[in-house]
Amino acid sequence: MARPLESPGAGCALHGALHCATAVPGVVPILHATAGCAVQAHLNGAAAGLGGPDRFGGLAAPACNVFEKQVVFGATARLREQIKNTVKIMDGGLHVVLTSCATEMIGDDVPAMAKEARDQGFAVLSIASAGFRGSAHDGYGLFLKGVLAQFAEPAGERDPLLVNLLGIVPRQDAFWEGDLAEWSRLLAGIGLRANPVFGPEGGIDGLRDLTRAGSSLVVSPRGVEVARALEQDFGVPWLDTGGLPVGAVASGSLLRDLAARLDLPVEPVEAFIAAETRREDHYLGRLADVYFRHGLQRSFALVAGSLHAAGLADFLTGTLGWLPRLVVVADGPPEASRAALQQHIAALTEGYGTRVLFSEDAGEIEAAIVAGGAEIVLGRALDRGAADALGVELVQVAFPVADRLVLDKGLSGVRGAVTLIEEIARAVLAAG
Amino acid sequence: MARRPGAVTRERRLQAVSAWLDKPDALAAEFAAGETTQRIRTFSQAAPDDLVAALDLLGRLKGVGIVVHGPRGCAAALVGAAPLAHWAVTGLDQRDTIMGSEGVVERAVLALVRRHEPWAVFVVTTPVVAINADDARDTVLSLTDELGIPVQLVRTDGFKSRVAATGFDAACQALLNLVPAVAEARQDDLVNVVARDAAAARASAALLEELGLKVNVLPAGADAEGFARAARARLSICVDPDATMVFAAALEAAHGVPVLRAGVPIGLAATRRWLDAVAAAAGQASAGILVAPPYQPAMTRGWKRAAASDKDGAAERALHGVRVHLALPADAVFAAAELVTELGGVVAGVTVGHIDSSHAEALDAFTRTHPGVTLHVAAGQPFELVNLLAKQCLDLFMGTPELAALAAAAGVPAVGLTPAALIGWRGAARLAERARAALTNPAFFRRLSAAPSPYAAGWLRRSADWHVKQEVR
Numbered sequence: 001m002a003r004p005l006e007s008p009g010a011g012c013a014l015h016g017a018l019h020c021a022t023a024v025p026g027v028v029p030i031l032h033a034t035a036g037c038a039v040q041a042h043l044n045g046a047a048a049g050l051g052g053p054d055r056f057g058g059l060a061a062p063a064c065n066v067f068e069k070q071v072v073f074g075a076t077a078r079l080r081e082q083i084k085n086t087v088k089i090m091d092g093g094l095h096v097v098l099t100s101c102a103t104e105m106i107g108d109d110v111p112a113m114a115k116e117a118r119d120q121g122f123a124v125l126s127i128a129s130a131g132f133r134g135s136a137h138d139g140y141g142l143f144l145k146g147v148l149a150q151f152a153e154p155a156g157e158r159d160p161l162l163v164n165l166l167g168i169v170p171r172q173d174a175f176w177e178g179d180l181a182e183w184s185r186l187l188a189g190i191g192l193r194a195n196p197v198f199g200p201e202g203g204i205d206g207l208r209d210l211t212r213a214g215s216s217l218v219v220s221p222r223g224v225e226v227a228r229a230l231e232q233d234f235g236v237p238w239l240d241t242g243g244l245p246v247g248a249v250a251s252g253s254l255l256r257d258l259a260a261r262l263d264l265p266v267e268p269v270e271a272f273i274a275a276e277t278r279r280e281d282h283y284l285g286r287l288a289d290v291y292f293r294h295g296l297q298r299s300f301a302l303v304a305g306s307l308h309a310a311g312l313a314d315f316l317t318g319t320l321g322w323l324p325r326l327v328v329v330a331d332g333p334p335e336a337s338r339a340a341l342q343q344h345i346a347a348l349t350e351g352y353g354t355r356v357l358f359s360e361d362a363g364e365i366e367a368a369i370v371a372g373g374a375e376i377v378l379g380r381a382l383d384r385g386a387a388d389a390l391g392v393e394l395v396q397v398a399f400p401v402a403d404r405l406v407l408d409k410g411l412s413g414v415r416g417a418v419t420l421i422e423e424i425a426r427a428v429l430a431a432g
Numbered sequence: 433m434a435r436r437p438g439a440v441t442r443e444r445r446l447q448a449v450s451a452w453l454d455k456p457d458a459l460a461a462e463f464a465a466g467e468t469t470q471r472i473r474t475f476s477q478a479a480p481d482d483l484v485a486a487l488d489l490l491g492r493l494k495g496v497g498i499v500v501h502g503p504r505g506c507a508a509a510l511v512g513a514a515p516l517a518h519w520a521v522t523g524l525d526q527r528d529t530i531m532g533s534e535g536v537v538e539r540a541v542l543a544l545v546r547r548h549e550p551w552a553v554f555v556v557t558t559p560v561v562a563i564n565a566d567d568a569r570d571t572v573l574s575l576t577d578e579l580g581i582p583v584q585l586v587r588t589d590g591f592k593s594r595v596a597a598t599g600f601d602a603a604c605q606a607l608l609n610l611v612p613a614v615a616e617a618r619q620d621d622l623v624n625v626v627a628r629d630a631a632a633a634r635a636s637a638a639l640l641e642e643l644g645l646k647v648n649v650l651p652a653g654a655d656a657e658g659f660a661r662a663a664r665a666r667l668s669i670c671v672d673p674d675a676t677m678v679f680a681a682a683l684e685a686a687h688g689v690p691v692l693r694a695g696v697p698i699g700l701a702a703t704r705r706w707l708d709a710v711a712a713a714a715g716q717a718s719a720g721i722l723v724a725p726p727y728q729p730a731m732t733r734g735w736k737r738a739a740a741s742d743k744d745g746a747a748e749r750a751l752h753g754v755r756v757h758l759a760l761p762a763d764a765v766f767a768a769a770e771l772v773t774e775l776g777g778v779v780a781g782v783t784v785g786h787i788d789s790s791h792a793e794a795l796d797a798f799t800r801t802h803p804g805v806t807l808h809v810a811a812g813q814p815f816e817l818v819n820l821l822a823k824q825c826l827d828l829f830m831g832t833p834e835l836a837a838l839a840a841a842a843g844v845p846a847v848g849l850t851p852a853a854l855i856g857w858r859g860a861a862r863l864a865e866r867a868r869a870a871l872t873n874p875a876f877f878r879r880l881s882a883a884p885s886p887y888a889a890g891w892l893r894r895s896a897d898w899h900v901k902q903e904v905r
Contacts, residue, residue, distance in 0.1 A: 002533045004540035005504065006520040012505025034559045034590040036481025037505070041811075044508035052837060055886045059812040059834060061478045068592050071563060085475035085899055089815055089891040091884070094620075101503055102559045102591065103527055131505035132526045134559065215742070363547045381514065400511050 007362035007382055009399050010172050010331060012131030014100050015041035016139020017146075021096045022057030023170035023198040024207060028092030029056060030124075031063035032079050032110055033100030038063045044136075045171035047381070048399055049406025062086045064204050066102060066249075070415070075103055079113045087122050093204050094151070097126040098142075104130040125150045135360075136262070137305075137331055140169040144197075144210075144226040149333075152211045153235055160214035160262065163187055164195045164236070167223030168244075172331070173307050174401040176421070178410025179244060186413050189272040190255050191264055211236065215262065219244045219412075220307040221337035237261075241309035242344045246414035246420065247319050248273070248280040250311060251413050276414045283418050284312070284319070291320075294428050299323035301369045303379030304398040305331035307343055308411055312378065312397065314348045315417055324354040326372040330380065330398065332360045376424070393427040439482075439601035439678075441593035443470065446788035450594040451817070452809035453897035457799040459807060463792035470903040472594075479811045482599030483558055484509055489628050489675060490554050490586070491604040494655040497550035499540045501533075501568055502558025516653065518548040524560055533561075536569045541575055541583065551656040552582040552610055554603075562589035578716030582609055595786045596811060597674055600628070604679035607651055608686060610659045623714060624663065624668035624689065625649045627682035628675035632852035636671045639697055639856045643711050651679065658887040663687040671696055672851065673790065674763040694766055695794070698854045699771035711791055750864035751777030754871065757824060757844070759783035759817070759831030766794040766852035768830070769802060771854065775864055780824050781806040783817060783831065806897075814838045815887055819896035828867055845870040 004290040010016070014033065018041045021029035031038050042058045052058065064082045066075045067329070079097065086095060095117070100111050114126035127146035129139055144166075160268045165183055168176050177199045183262045184194035184201060195213050197206040216238035227238035239258060245251045252273035290296065300322050302313055309329045316322040327345050329338075338358055345356050357368050362382050369377060369386035377387040381402035387394035396403050397411060410416040442448035451471040453458055462468045483506060490498050491513050498519040500507035507521035520543065522536045541553055552667075553575070555568050568585060575583040584606035588599050623645045627633035630652040637647040648661045649652075668680045668691045682689045694709035695702060754777045758768050762784040769779045779802050787795065787809050797803075806824070810816050814835070821829065821842050829839035829846040836848030847866040853859055870877075885892075 002522050002524045002528045002536040004499075004520050004522050004536055006518070006544065007511070008504055008507075008521065008523075009511055010504070011508035011511070012503050015505050015508055031478070034481060035479040035594070035596070036484050036559075037588045038478030039480045039484050040505055040508040042478060043512045044505075045512075047512035055884075059478045059838070060814050060886055063476060065473075065476045065479050065593060065594075066591060071559075071591050081474045082476070089475055089888055091886055091888045099531065103565060105560065105563050130526070131503035132524055132529055135504060135807045136508075136523075157812060314633075363543065382511075402512075403516060 005361050008135070008360045009047070009380055009382060010136040010360070011041055011044040012136060013133040013139040013142055014098055015044055016130035016136030016169060016172060017058070017098050017127055017143040018061065018139070019136065019169070019171040020143040020198065020246070022061065022139055023097065024202055025200065026204040027056070028086060028090045028095045029061050029136055030082060030086055030095055030097045031061060031100065032075065032097055032103045032108065033063060033066060034102045035063070035065040036293060037100050041378045047402060048125040048171045048174040048176070049401045049404065051256045051407060053407060055251070056090065056092060056216050062090060069105070071102060071106055074106060074108060076108050076110075076113055078108065079108065080116065083113060083117045083122070083124060083213070087117075092388045093123065095122065095124045095407040096147075097124065097284050098129045099126070100133050101130045104128065135332055136172045137169050140222050141225045143193070145229050147207050147226065148210065148226070148229050148233065151207060153208070155212035158214050158236070159212055161192050162195055162209060162213040163192050163258075164197070164210055164213045164216040164230070166218045166238075167220035167227050168198070168307060169222055170198050172399055173305060174399040174406055175409060175411045175416070178406070179412045179416065181408055182410040182413035182415050183217075186251060186255060186276075190259055190269045192258070192262070215239065217241065217258065220305070221333040221341065222306070224337065242340065244307055246308070246315035246412050247417040248277040248310035248414050249319065250314055252277060278416050280417060283421065287421055290425055296428065297321055298375040299325050301326040301328070301374035301377045301379065303328040303330050303365055303369070303377070303383050305329070306333040306337070310341065310344050310348060311412055312420070313345055315420065316378070317349055317352070319417070324349040324352050325374040326355045326357065326368055328357045328359060328365050328368060330360055330365060333358070393431050395423050395427045397423070437683070439587070439598050439605060441785065442595040442598045442601070442788055446790055448597075448786050448788035449809055449901050450786045450796060450811060452807060453820070453900065454807065455460070455804065456807035458793055460792065460796045460799050463789050463795065468692070471900050472903045473813070473899055474901060475899045476703045477813050477815060479813070480596035481588070481590040482593055482596055482602060483556065483590050485535060485596040485599030486556055486586050486588045486603040488513065489600055489651065490556070490653045491519070492628065493515050493517050493736060494653055495551055497541070497544040497548060497553040499537060499544060499553065499555045500558060501537055501555055501566070502560045506558040506560070518544055518550055520544050520678070529560055529564060532564065532566055537571045538575065542664060545579055545581075550581070550884065552584065552586050554586050554606055556586045557588055560592035562591070584609055595788070597786060600675045604676060604682065607679050608682040610656075611662045611683060611687060612660055613687065614663045616664060618666055619646070619664050619885070620666050620697045620715065622646045622648055622665045623710070624662055624665040624680070626668050626670045626676045626680040626685070627652045628672050628795060629850070629852045632671045632851070632855060635852055635855035635859065636697060636822070639703065639707060640710065643707065643714065645710070645714055651676065663689060665689050667692050668795045669694070669710060671855070672761070672763060674761050677790065696767050696851065697856050698764055698767035698851065698859060700774050700860055702767050702770055703856050725759045748774070750868050751775040751828070754778065754827045754867070756828045756830055757781040757783070757826050757827065757839070759835045760851055761785055762787045764789045764840060764854065766791070766798045767855055768851070771860055771863065773801075775860070779805055780826055781808060781820065783808040783810060783835070785809075785811040815891065816896045818842045818885070819892055819894070822892055823896070830863070830867070841880045841883070842885075845874045845877050852858045
């Protein structure tokens with residue numbers, strides 16, 4: 001049932017599925033939608049750090065732009081025509097038809113159109129992704145589960161060192177490319193290979209390899225259903241991290257867990273973790289002067305998605321020695337995941353009287369931040385009003401990010417922790 | 433009873449065309465004959481709709497509330513736009529599309545009013561509620577009575593019009609209801625600058641200061657006071673008429689504030705003509721202002737000052753012999769073409785998002801001054817643009833930033849400028865500076881164009897309108 005929301009950051013399920021499709025190099029989306037859906041997605045996705053669209057995204061995304069006559073009489077003929085011409089015009093390897101509210105409401109038989117194209121030898125899938133099915137984060141699961149159901153094949157032999165990275169949503173997690181790159185680097189450091197699927201290192205082969213991986217690393221609740229499907233249908237085991245770790249301590253802990261599960265030799269893993277810790281120690285040492293000169297031990301309010309909320313709270317509290325007043329999980333994670341996430345964050349912030357809130361509503365979040373009275377806000381561009389009301393700095397760490405161009409910066413792992421420190425210092429120094 | 437908003441589509445009201453690729457004289461002839469033929473695409477890429485346009489305009493009002501009645505994605509564009517308005521979405525889910533969504537509009541409006549105390553609220557409808565016939569009109573009427581502030585219904589549906597600007601019209605009709613009638617006398621030195629784009633309004637206002645006029649900008653950035661002043665103005669000037677002329681015209685019809693239809697101040701001669709027309713209409717000077725002091729020296733100074741960085745005085749020749757493709761909204765593109773010509777350039781082609789009978793006069797003049805130029809009508813549709821650019825032997829592309837990025841990726845040196853950036857003397861100088869930079873060092877364009885094209889080689893060999901056909905009624 002409808003629940004009004006003030007200024008929610010994320011778009012709808014269709015937008016999430018579209019962002020996923022365009023983030024896989026070689027995949028061409030075909031929006032079976034009224035005009036406007038793709039543009040809304042484009043304008044929303046641009047709020048993930050201002051970067052432009054991918055090769056088949058933004059204004060280039062093929063879209064049926066269904067009009068009145070087709071809404072009344074059905075739009076399957078228009079879709080047939082669009083598919084036929086898309087494969088002639090766009091230079092892609094896999095075409096994914098994404099349905100919308102309008103075309104699902106009028107009852108178009110989209111799977112039949114996709115099958116018709118497949119029968120002609122074209123790689124065309126269809127995914128039910130109407131906006132009313134949920135948020136853009138939900139669209140991530142719809143996309144990957146749809147691909148698994150229609151495109152993936154059982155692997156003859158699995159690669160034990162290949163690890164699927166699941167739960168990072170393109171263009172809805174503002175630092176998605178940097179986080180995928182950082183965890184690809186960290187996994188490589190202990191002798192594994194990441195299958196990021198999305199971003200410049202991803203691709204159609206990455207989609208195929210989902211079933212060939214030795215395991216899946218689930219870094220947010222958004223990856224759980226996909227990991228379950230991979231386990232049930234293809235036997236790929238998975239490890240739930242409860243969020244992306246930030247900093248050497250938490251990242252090292254996860255790398256140890258993973259190595260133990262995969263029976264990796266201990267020595268090189270520990271050597272790598274030690275090197276990462278030395279790296280972080282080096283930068284923390286260089287931070288110290290600024291930390292004390294500018295009074296960088298703060299009480300904080302954190303507003304982030306379920307991907308980052310726990311990891312950031314942990315690093316700020318456990319490494320930087322900050323005082324957590326409020327942690328808001330602002331991406332509306334599935335109900336089933338909330339109790340565990342709440343417990344996880346509560347454990348990380350135990351002893352500080354921290355309030356943990358799940359909300360996507362900007363008004364409710366603003367009220368909570370102001371009531372909490374933190375000395376700095378780490379949140380979204382949408383939280384500017386709350387920070388101003390408190391007269392404190394805002395460090396934009398979650399979607400939407402509007403104060404800088406984000407290309408390959410992440411906020412997790414060791415490099416992400418250093419980025420976070422730099423961003424905090426930038427905000428504090430800019431404020432004088 | 434509140435006025436019932438709801439716009440007639442641009443296609444019906446102004447014979448708007450959203451797909452065309454040919455010489456412009458044939459289209460000019462269709463407008464002259466009073467009937468245009470609708471053409472449709474058998475392949476298309478992302479395009480804006482009336483909902484996106486309405487939200488774009490309404491989001492620029494200060495202190496109002498917007499409730500988007502639909503699934504959450506229907507308001508998603510507002511996230512990136514950082515609007516001045518407060519906004520919420522009713523967040524319809526799958527069940528609501530079957531069972532209806534009783535009470536949710538009211539709850540959303542009341543929550544927004546409680547938190548932010550907006551001075552007006554717009555309830556904007558979406559494709560889902562249009563298909564469901566989920567009418568919020570009664571709710572809006574009762575909320576207007578209950579809250580004591582204007583609560584306006586803006587009907588957009590995403591599928592009745594192929595021209596997104598239809599959404600501007602829907603929003604403009606609702607905006608008129610925010611203008612109170614005034615009993616006081618008109619303020620002779622007050623001019624409404626009617627603009628969607630605050631930057632366009634600022635640039636225009638800077639020009640008007642030279643005439644000693646006071647400016648009331650709306651709807652961009654306007655609050656309740658700005659709308660309250662609107663009916664007291666001596667006249668209205670519309671600087672982005674594709675978006676806001678319906679509002680200015682309605683203001684004229686309802687409150688007697690005349691609209692000065694003088695085009696847009698883009699280009700050297702056009703800026704002079706525009707100032708001349710404003711001055712005459714505002715009673716600041718007689719016709720002939722073009723040559724009469726004190727304006728002429730001021731204008732000359734304005735251009736010289738604007739082009740001050742141009743040490744060798746070559747700004748007027750910045751585009752000498754350069755073949756340019758322009759891609760701007762139709763209300764600005766023909767003036768921009770004149771500016772390109774003034775700077776010595778050669779217009780090879782123009783792309784507009786749509787074109788309608790309100791542009792017919794400018795189009796007609798353009799066909800006479802620029803015979804043989806290709807006219808391309810497409811909102812978005814980069815595949816057409818890339819195909820077309822590859823066939824034009826261009827030196828420079830000049831258009832909105834998004835399209836400039838596409839042109840650059842296609843290997844054409846590009847300048848990204850909005851119409852607002854071209855306004856007045858400074859706009860002319862800015863174009864000269866940017867064009868010379870782009871032509872002087874094309875390294876970035878070369879690097880971008882080295883990446884693989886998203887389009888099949890076969891497409892680039894075809895005609896750029898291979899997929900466009902006449903609509904069967």
